[in-house]
Amino acid sequence: MMGEPAKYVSSTNACRQCTPLGACLAFKGVRGAVPYLHGSQGCATYMRRYIISHFREPIDIASSALGEKQAVFGGGPNLKEGLVNVIGKYSPEVIGIATTCLTETIGDDVASILIEFDREWGAAKKGEHPQLVRVSTPSYQGSHVEGFHATVRALADQLALSSEGVNEKSVNLFPGIVSTADLRALREIVEGFGLTATILPDYSDTLDGPALDRYMPISPGGTGIEEIKLMGGAVASVEFASLLPRKLSAGELLKERFWQRLDTLGLPLGLRATDAFFSALSSISGESIPERYKSQRGRLLDAFVDGHKYLSGKRAVIYGDEELALGLTSFIAEVGIQPVVVATGSSNSDFEDAVKGVTEGLVLEEVKVVDGVDFSEIEALAAEAKPDLLIGNSKGYRISRELGVPLIRVGFPIHDRFGGQRTLHLGYEGALSLFDNLVNAVITKKQEDSPIGYAYI
Ligand code: SF4
CATH class of the missing domain: 3.40.50.1980 (Nitrogenase molybdenum iron protein domain)
Structure with a gap:
C-alpha cells in the first residue's frame, strides 16, 4: 500500500x-x-x-x-x-x-x-x-x-581586477545590509583610526540624502567605480558576514585574487562584537582605540549597569536576516535577556551553531533556533515561548499585536514607523540606543498593564 x-x-x-x-x-x-x-x-x-x-x-x-x-x-x-x-x-x-x-x-x-x-x-x-x-x-x-x-x-x-594604487591606509569594508546611519557611523569609526574606507555598497546618501531643489534622475552619492577598481590595492578587507557562504563573499574573492588580509566578523552589534571590530581596526592600522570610542564604550557599560534591573530575566523572540538576528542575539544575551526563539527566513545550516556560540555561558534556558521559516511558524513558536519582547523588522507587527508583546523594530524593512532607514544599530552608540529602546519598551509595557499607573519606575 x-x-x-x-x-x-x-x-x-x-x-x-x-x-x-x-x-x-x-x-x-x-x-x-x-x-x-x-x-x-x-x-x-x-x-x-x-x-x-x-x-x-x-x-x-x-x-x-x-x-x-x-x-x-x-x-x-x-x-x-x-x-x-x-x-x-x-x-x-x-x-x-x-x-x-x-x-x-x-x-x-x-x-x-x-x-x-x-x-x-x-x-x-x-x-x-x-x-x-x-x-x-x-x-x-x-x-x-x-x-x-x-x-x-x-x-x-x-x-577590481588589479592591485594598482596600493594604499597602506585604505580598508575595504563590506557591511552587508545595514541602515544608512550605520553606514555613516562605520565610515567615521574607520577614519578614527587614520584609515580611509571604501564601503561597498554605500547607499547612505543615495537612499537617505538631503532634500534637493531640483529633480535628479540618479541620486548623488554611492561608491564610485574608480574606488571599486582600487579595492585590490587596499591593505585589508573587513566583512561583516560570519554566516555567509564563502562563494558569495567579496572579501574572500579579494583575498584570493590579491593575497589581501581579510577579517570576517559578525555585525558590530553590542559590546563584544563591537570590541572585536575595534580590535581588528586597531590591528590593521597599528593605532590604539581613539579616546572618544573608549568613552562611548564606558557610557554603554554604565547603561548596562543602570538598566539591568529592568531587563534581567526578560524573554525575547528575535527574527530577521541571519547576520542581524545573530548580532541581536549576541547583544541581548550579554545584557541579561533570555533569547527564547531565534529565527531567520533564510536557510543556513550554520545558523544554529552560531547562535549557540554567541549565547554560550550567558543563557539559562536552551534557545530554540530555526532557519528557513515563515512568520506563521515564528508566530507558533513565539506563542509557545511566552516572550516579553519581539525584536525584528516591522513584518512581525501582527504577531506582536496578537500576543500583546512589544515589538522593537530593527533591520529591513520597517514599513510602519518613520525613520527606520536611519536607525543606528552598530558600534557602541548603536548598542546604547538599542539598549534604551529595550528598557523603555519594558517600562512602557509595565505602565500600560498596571492598574495603578506608576509614574516613577
Ligand atoms: S518578484 Fe517574484 S517573480 Fe520576480 S524575481 Fe521576485 S520572486 Fe521572482
Missing part, C-alpha cells in the same frame, strides 16, 4: 524578500548606478514599492519588461533595447543587471547577450557605454540577503 501523499506546505508571510531585491539595494550603493532587472515588469514594481516604503526616497528600477513572447523565445532583444533606453534616459555610470526567476528559468545567457550588445554598440560607433555589471539572482535560490552579497561580489569580481 502506498503511503500517504506528503502534505502540501506553502509559505505564509515569508520572513525574507526575493533575491534580486537584494541586488537592487546593493546597486543603489554604487555611484551613478541604475539597477536593471532582466525579467517581467511586475518584479521591478514590487521591489520599488518595497524599498521606497522603507527608505522614503524615490527609487527607479529599470526592467527589460518581458512578455509572453520573450518567455518562449528569449529576452535578449528586450534586454539590449532596454539598455539603450536606460542609457538615453539616465546617462548612468553603471547599469547593474540582475536576473529574475523568469530569465533564469528560460536560461537567458546574460553574459553573451552583453557581449553582443557591446559589439553592436561599437559597430554603431556610439563611443563608450556605461559600465555593465551583471549578477545572477534567481529568487528560487536564496533570499534578498544572498542577492545582496552576490551583487557585492559581482561588483568586486568584475571591477
Whole structure:
C-alpha cells in the first residue's frame, strides 16, 4: 500500500524578500548606478514599492519588461533595447543587471547577450557605454540577503581586477545590509583610526540624502567605480558576514585574487562584537582605540549597569536576516535577556551553531533556533515561548499585536514607523540606543498593564 501523499506546505508571510531585491539595494550603493532587472515588469514594481516604503526616497528600477513572447523565445532583444533606453534616459555610470526567476528559468545567457550588445554598440560607433555589471539572482535560490552579497561580489569580481594604487591606509569594508546611519557611523569609526574606507555598497546618501531643489534622475552619492577598481590595492578587507557562504563573499574573492588580509566578523552589534571590530581596526592600522570610542564604550557599560534591573530575566523572540538576528542575539544575551526563539527566513545550516556560540555561558534556558521559516511558524513558536519582547523588522507587527508583546523594530524593512532607514544599530552608540529602546519598551509595557499607573519606575 502506498503511503500517504506528503502534505502540501506553502509559505505564509515569508520572513525574507526575493533575491534580486537584494541586488537592487546593493546597486543603489554604487555611484551613478541604475539597477536593471532582466525579467517581467511586475518584479521591478514590487521591489520599488518595497524599498521606497522603507527608505522614503524615490527609487527607479529599470526592467527589460518581458512578455509572453520573450518567455518562449528569449529576452535578449528586450534586454539590449532596454539598455539603450536606460542609457538615453539616465546617462548612468553603471547599469547593474540582475536576473529574475523568469530569465533564469528560460536560461537567458546574460553574459553573451552583453557581449553582443557591446559589439553592436561599437559597430554603431556610439563611443563608450556605461559600465555593465551583471549578477545572477534567481529568487528560487536564496533570499534578498544572498542577492545582496552576490551583487557585492559581482561588483568586486568584475571591477577590481588589479592591485594598482596600493594604499597602506585604505580598508575595504563590506557591511552587508545595514541602515544608512550605520553606514555613516562605520565610515567615521574607520577614519578614527587614520584609515580611509571604501564601503561597498554605500547607499547612505543615495537612499537617505538631503532634500534637493531640483529633480535628479540618479541620486548623488554611492561608491564610485574608480574606488571599486582600487579595492585590490587596499591593505585589508573587513566583512561583516560570519554566516555567509564563502562563494558569495567579496572579501574572500579579494583575498584570493590579491593575497589581501581579510577579517570576517559578525555585525558590530553590542559590546563584544563591537570590541572585536575595534580590535581588528586597531590591528590593521597599528593605532590604539581613539579616546572618544573608549568613552562611548564606558557610557554603554554604565547603561548596562543602570538598566539591568529592568531587563534581567526578560524573554525575547528575535527574527530577521541571519547576520542581524545573530548580532541581536549576541547583544541581548550579554545584557541579561533570555533569547527564547531565534529565527531567520533564510536557510543556513550554520545558523544554529552560531547562535549557540554567541549565547554560550550567558543563557539559562536552551534557545530554540530555526532557519528557513515563515512568520506563521515564528508566530507558533513565539506563542509557545511566552516572550516579553519581539525584536525584528516591522513584518512581525501582527504577531506582536496578537500576543500583546512589544515589538522593537530593527533591520529591513520597517514599513510602519518613520525613520527606520536611519536607525543606528552598530558600534557602541548603536548598542546604547538599542539598549534604551529595550528598557523603555519594558517600562512602557509595565505602565500600560498596571492598574495603578506608576509614574516613577
Ligand atoms: S520572486 Fe521572482 S517573480 Fe517574484 S518578484 Fe521576485 S524575481 Fe520576480
